[in-house]
Amino acid sequence: MRRWLLRRTAQAAVTLAIAITLLFVLMRAAPGDPLSRLQGDRLLSREEIASLRERYGLDQPLLTQFGAFVGGLARGDLGVSIEYGRPVTSLLAERLPATLQLGGAVILLNFTLGLWLGVRQAVRRGSREDRWLTVASLGGYATPSFWLGLVLAWLVGVKWGLLPPAGHSDPLLDSGAGFLERTVDLLRHLALPVLTLSAVTIATTMRHQRNAMLDVLRDPFMLTARAKGLSERAVTWRHAWRNALFPVVTLFGLWLPILVTGSVFVEAVFAWPGLGSLAAAAVGHRDYPLLMGAALLTAVLVVAASLLTDLVYALLDPRVRLS
């Protein structure tokens, strides 16, 4: 186990190094730079642009810039955002909690409700419930998140006034508000973005789980389990479900980074202060330091998710050895 962990960590470090180098080069190879945009938009003179270029080190050769970035990275310093004028690490740290709340809630909903519904569909294959859930999941899968978000925000937030149509928390909430009050406030704000993002992801989880369960339910060992006199609940959840989890765990590994940085539209529609919109704006602004920081975080998440997926495989299946 230790050797496996060491090997995977070394692999992860190499992957990250390659990813960072590629990102750095590709970003600078892309047309446009952060300061020419300002020159066009905010009427800065050439002298001012030159001064800013020097301030941000953009006047240095590419290799020097890369060296400065790597040196900073080694010290835990990702530089200062050109657009925000603040340290990138602070910006990422400020946005990460909201991102984890949104992504975490969606994953939680997926791996509870989504899995449960998928299993129910498989167990009741061909029933009216299965057919309805299939239609619902396909509907959810086919619904664009940004459209659903707009409709929910207007209908639930504005028209019915049941939930806040946007934002992360109520700014008017008393600073002395207790934990419970704050949690309720957060959940109220979280509800619509989570519902919007989950509509697509739960549908996918349900379809994957249903199909995996159907495959497992056809395996001979299921007959054995039933022949041993096990209850249908035990057969389903203890024997079948555990074996049907593999494709869904893979899905989790793929989703984790996407949920962290990929929910740009939903963050925009609900004014959710997450990393997705921050990263998207950084791309548009060519805010190199912020973009590198966000990309680095995503790369770390991809690698971490892959590592976690392997660990979960091993936990689920004793035949998988971490060596």
Added chain:
Amino acid sequence: MIVTGGEAPIPIPTLMEGAQATLANFEVADQLFLRLAALGPELITSGDRGFLPLLAREWTRRDSVTLSFDLDPRARWHDGVPVTARDVLFTMARARDQAISPRLAGLLRHIRSVSAESDRRIVFQFSHPYAEQLYDATFHVAPLPAHLLAALPPQELRRSAFMSNPVGNGPYRWVRSVPGQFLELAANESFFRGRPDIDRVLFRVAADPDARINLLLSGEADVMDNIPPPPANLERVAAHPDLRLVRVPSPAIGYLLFNQRDPRDLSRPHPILSDINVRQAITLALDRKKLVRAVFGTHGEVPFGPVSALLWVRHGAPPPLAQNQAMARDLLSDHGWADRDGDGTLERAGRPLRLQLTLPNTSAIRRQLALLAQEQLRQVGIAVEVVQLEWAVYAERRNAGLFDIDFNAATQDPSPSGLTQSWSCGGGSNVAKYCDTGVDSLLERAIRSRTGSRDTWHTVLRRIEEDAPAAFIYAPTYVFAVHRRFRDVAIRPESSWIALWRWSVDR
């Protein structure tokens, strides 16, 4: 609760440079830090009258290059320390340092020296006589507290505790900022010009216009700045019984900028657009009123010259040319353009009258206008290909002069002297390389004129209109929404919330 599209991460004078020179930062800074004087209701930037005292109680002109200011002795920083001449000197020294504040240093370049004659009296010396000396001395930067910052090296300020808890002298004091969400200010109880009636102000950030409108309509926000087109957005807000709309002149202007140089070889004149007749014909072929009405409804107008609704020189300017497609066709025909092959596009010497119109893909307004303009130009035989580019790519190509027609949208400050940036031969933002020495000398005369003659400025605008370096399309009026429980509402074009402390509220 004000819902706004932009975050204000650094609302600190002298630090709002480069990408931080944003409207959001300026507007929050105006709540925290007072300038020496404010622009009057007419927004006239010339001369010494028409300004309102703020931090300075009064000012005196000593000669054509010297102005002295007397600080209001009641002025205090939020920590109770009196505001003194030392604060002004300290801030002006930082603002005029090219290494610290390149943008401000450029704007304050005509100030030769700033000195203190006493704790309350500051003297500004200018390098030469010109009309906007008072404007330059008061508008661009508000004093910072020297007693808190003088010991701090300039490069340390961004990392200092002052950033997370700035101490100002304005009507509102800093409470907290939750990045990406909101920024909270509280009334300065001992504000020397009178305690604000509104106790607490929250600037809530929602970059997406739909999210902002939803927050407003659901009652989660009291005020929304600049409701964006389409007009349907305004109709939704106007239909709300608790909200009223407030029209505010905007600093924005949009125009089709004609490149004078050939984008394929910048050393040569543009093969089509260097001809003034083609430029004039394009302007005449466009029904600009219809374009503005289609996108902005009644909340915009066609400008005369490169002048937004914010600039005082627009008052009394002649109306812009109306569409006249017959005249446009004649103008082109008289100069050899004809549709000889019957494909609907004019040609001259084998060269079709075909141009690319570039714009950023982030601007729905410009995209819609570009498509409408494309159709109007097609009717007179001018083929326009609309090319939408990603923002950074668009800006890079624009700055490099790689375009035929650029659909530019500029934001102007209240001073007409800023026009030199884009419309004088050596202007730093003159990417189309428009050059008319006559315009240059007129600009120079208008800027230097001590009286800031409106007539001289109108001559400048007329000359630019005749040259047609661009077709000036729109100067919108911003529309704000304000809850009806607020009274004495005044939203200022140069800084939306600068008069917020005078608003009152039904309790």
